[in-house]
Amino acid sequence: MPTSTAILTPDQLLSHWQGHRRVTRRVIEAFPDEPFTQFAVGGMRPALGLATEIVQMAEPTLEGVISNTWEQRDPRPAPTTKAAVLARWDEVTALLDRRWSEIPDARFQERELAFGQWDMRMVDLLLYVIDNEIHHRGQLMTYLRALGVEPPAFYDRS
């Protein structure tokens, strides 16, 4: 296990994630209600599907990193409206803030088969979930442009 100078601390990784999550929340909010559930480009999923994937990955991932127990997905029913996605979003925001410190520092470098499928270090798994959010948010911003809506700024994480 590396014990040299830390180039990134656990608190910084959480801030990184929550900063991205604030941008993504604004992107979701920017959608008009009906296109949110119905509009897509090139046969892809509507925003509802992409946003639901994002919001449903965070909690089971955090739970697995903390407890080594990998539930395939959030057991609650999937949200079906923009308002329901945003409500779930805010629950997850609070959950991440509340439980993040339960991850021991040494856990980030532990390698494990997550969700029976992903054999990776816990830090790479967390980065994967963050990157998956950025990836789908890039798609969501393209949907907004196609709808004639100016997307929120990528660089503003406040």
Place this chain on the structure above:
Amino acid sequence: MPTSTAILTPDQLLSHWQGHRRVTRRVIEAFPDEPFTQFAVGGMRPALGLATEIVQMAEPTLEGVISNTWEQRDPRPAPTTKAAVLARWDEVTALLDRRWSEIPDARFQERELAFGQWDMRMVDLLLYVIDNEIHHRGQLMTYLRALGVEPPAFYDRS
């Protein structure tokens, strides 16, 4: 400066970036030549513009992190074709591998005004550049879908 257990090492951050860069290279390759320079969704830039932004950010950022000298951008002429973007891409790939170890471990946590504009820790600046690539690649994958081309897999970093 934190000196606790490292949750991410410099080598792992480079691997993370180069893994994403391999995916992005495949996304660029997947474009037919003409749409690469001409097709876009919702008034956005064509793939050429997005890919050029990505490939031009890496070298000046690495140079600034290593030397504290911030040149606004890659001084060479911007590529104008898919082949030229890919050739530049491969030069940057080799450059990152060659020069990454010149970044002292302690440098990642140093905060500095990068490019006269971004006041952030060097690790956050590097993550910003990686995330900007993921963001624009999500847009590029949406273009591919709109063109009827199946994009390369997001999760395959090999």
